[in-house]
Amino acid sequence: xxxxxxxxRLLASAMHELRNALAVIRECVGLxxxxxxxxxxxxxxxxNIPKGxxxxxVQDLDEVQRQVSRASEIADAVDFLGExxxxxxxxxxCDLARVASVFCVLARRxxxxxxxxxxxxxxxxxxxxxxxxxxxLLDLLAVFDICASAGxxxxxxxxAQRRKEGPGLLVSxxxxxxxxxxxxxxxxxxGSLMPDQGGWASRLVPWVSGDTKHFWLxxxxxxxx
Amino acid sequence: xxxxxxxxxxxxxxxxxxxxxxxxxGYEVKVVHDGTxxxxxxxxxxxxxxxxxxxxxxxxxxxxxAELNRRHPxxxxxxxxxxxxxxxxxxxxxxxxxxxxxxxxxFSDFIRIVSDAAQSRAGAGEEESSHG
Numbered sequence: 160x161x162x163x164x165x166x167x168r169l170l171a172s173a174m175h176e177l178r179n180a181l182a183v184i185r186e187c188v189g190l191x192x193x194x195x196x197x198x199x200x201x202x203x204x205x206x207n208i209p210k211g212x213x214x215x216x217v218q219d220l221d222e223v224q225r226q227v228s229r230a231s232e233i234a235d236a237v238d239f240l241g242e243x244x245x246x247x248x249x250x251x252x253c254d255l256a257r258v259a260s261v262f263c264v265l266a267r268r269x270x271x272x273x274x275x276x277x278x279x280x281x282x283x284x285x286x287x288x289x290x291x292x293x294x295x296l297l298d299l300l301a302v303f304d305i306c307a308s309a310g311x312x313x314x315x316x317x318x319a320q321r322r323k324e325g326p327g328l329l330v331s332x333x334x335x336x337x338x339x340x341x342x343x344x345x346x347x348x349x350g351s352l353m354p355d356q357g358g359w360a361s362r363l364v365p366w367v368s369g370d371t372k373h374f375w376l377x378x379x380x381x382x383x384x
Numbered sequence: 385x386x387x388x389x390x391x392x393x394x395x396x397x398x399x400x401x402x403x404x405x406x407x408x409x410g411y412e413v414k415v416v417h418d419g420t421x422x423x424x425x426x427x428x429x430x431x432x433x434x435x436x437x438x439x440x441x442x443x444x445x446x447x448x449x450a451e452l453n454r455r456h457p458x459x460x461x462x463x464x465x466x467x468x469x470x471x472x473x474x475x476x477x478x479x480x481x482x483x484x485x486x487x488x489x490x491f492s493d494f495i496r497i498v499s500d501a502a503q504s505r506a507g508a509g510e511e512e513s514s515h516g
Contacts, residue, residue, distance in 0.1 A: 171467065171468075174466075174467075174468060175439070175465075175466040175467045175468075176466070177466075178466035178467075178468070178486070178487040178488060179395045179398065179466045179487060181487065181488040182395065182398045182466065182487035182488040182489065183395065183397045183398045183401070184488070185488040185489075185491070186398055186401035186402050186405060186491075187397075187401055189401075189405055189491050190401050190404055190405050190408075193405055193408055194408075197408075209407075209408075212404075215404070219401065222397055222401075226397075268466070271394065271441055272439050272440075272441055272444070273441070274441050274442070
């Protein structure tokens with residue numbers, strides 16, 4: 160997978176998610192409009208409005224607000240992806256916390272197809288890494304693919320951190336289904352599978368020896384060129 | 385009672401609200417949120433039209449469609465997807481559906497297509513009867 164394919168896949172997932180948000184908005188507004196029309200018509204039409212429907216329309220308007228926030232978050236993430244794609248190969252550094260957060264938004268829809276939930280733990284301050292944001296997105300998508308190909312059905316949390324050997328991402332597996340052990344095995348055996356980009360070799364290793372829930376995605380060390 | 389519809393989509397807020405709008409218009413609607421439940425629902429209570437999200441977790445809409453075509457070849461299936469591009473409705477199993485719609489779907493278009501799908505089934509049934 161190259162940067163272009165990574166970008167295309169994340170964009171497709173984000174647009175799918177955006178269309179779902181728009182679909183919810185359209186139906187919520189449509190239902191509120193349906194009820195308002197029946198009420199305006201009065202008489203039997205108004206009396207036939209199912210009980211609780213007026214309260215439901217208030218909930219729907221709240222839902223519209225939530226979906227607008229969802230769509231706005233996707234738009235921000237797509238903006239980031241566009242900027243990262245444009246500056247790929249020329250950017251000197253990125254904030255890993257921000258990249259992980261954007262990745263989770265972009266890949267959310269794709270994750271749902273595999274019963275996966277992606278989370279990015281907030282960081283109090285930026286975790287700078289001397290890597291191109293697009294390459295980090297590529298690494299995160301590679302981690303995602305490993306989990307999905309092993310069956311998915313697991314919660315994956317990313318947390319940007321700085322260890323003494325450099326910055327990276329703590330990849331933690333949360334609640335999962337029957338395939339969780341297969342995901343663990345796949346991640347444990349994937350260290351050498353991570354792509355080598357521009358002289359940087361990303362490596363995925365257990366956080367501590369014997370730990371099956373936490374992995375360290377090393378991004379700031381291991382320069383190969 | 386109007387047409388009997390099965391709606392299968394994992395986007396719960398979307399499909400639940402769509403169902404309420406349809407019920408206001410007299411449709412009888414059954415909602416499920418995954419492909420396996422869609423197959424079970426059809427076996428238990430045959431709808432006039434099945435509306436499936438193309439990309440549901442677990443058993444995706446295309447596989448549900450293939451299975452429904454095998455078990456109940458006369459049941460019209462309408463696919464809905466949030467995905468765009470060539471891989472959405474363009475080719476493959478999605479071609480076996482009566483129609484494939486892209487979200488956000490215009491409600492009046494949805495009603496029209498579902499009605500057409502139901503009529504296609506009724507028409508096919510009459511044709512079978514006249515030949516039988």
